[in-house]
Amino acid sequence: MNVSKIAIIGSATIDTVVKGEESIRQLGGVVTYAGFTFRRHGIETFIVSNLAERDQSILDVLKGEGIQIFVGNAFNTTCFINHIDGFHRWQEMPVHADPITSKQVKDVLDFVGHLHIGALHPGDIEEEALTLIDEKNLIVSMDVQGFVRYKGDDRIVSRVSGNLA
Numbered sequence: 001m002n003v004s005k006i007a008i009i010g011s012a013t014i015d016t017v018v019k020g021e022e023s024i025r026q027l028g029g030v031v032t033y034a035g036f037t038f039r040r041h042g043i044e045t046f047i048v049s050n051l052a053e054r055d056q057s058i059l060d061v062l063k064g065e066g067i068q069i070f071v072g073n074a075f076n077t078t079c080f081i082n083h084i085d086g087f088h089r090w091q092e093m094p095v096h097a098d099p100i101t102s103k104q105v106k107d108v109l110d111f112v113g114h115l116h117i118g119a120l121h122p123g124d125i126e127e128e129a130l131t132l133i134d135e136k137n138l139i140v141s142m143d144v145q146g147f148v149r150y151k152g153d154d155r156i157v158s159r160v161s162g163n164l165a
Contacts, residue, residue: 010118030118
């Protein structure tokens, strides 16, 4: 197990932050922020994500940091709109990328010792992809935000999978 190598799986996003009359667009998602953090601590970093082909150039900033990217094609790139009004904040997700598949995850599991799960919504990573993790002797860390967001039927997801709570 090579713990000096990490794979982060989840959506890279295009975020729009709206504050009053101003708005800015920026690269976001767990793969971005965790990717920068791990890489800047000297850890060889890989991300697994899905983006629309038209948006794949947004990953150039990650490549510039030395992050290795395994990107799948999706019809849409996950987008968030973050509204800030004083102390009030709310978020919209108008579109999302296709789920990350078990094949995409399997492609990186053999050469990393640490896997960081960075789902941004309950359907961001296929359940089958999550079950592969138990088959390997890896350090696993997780950003839970995507697993506790509301689904379309207003239920909170209480478990990530049968293998991970």
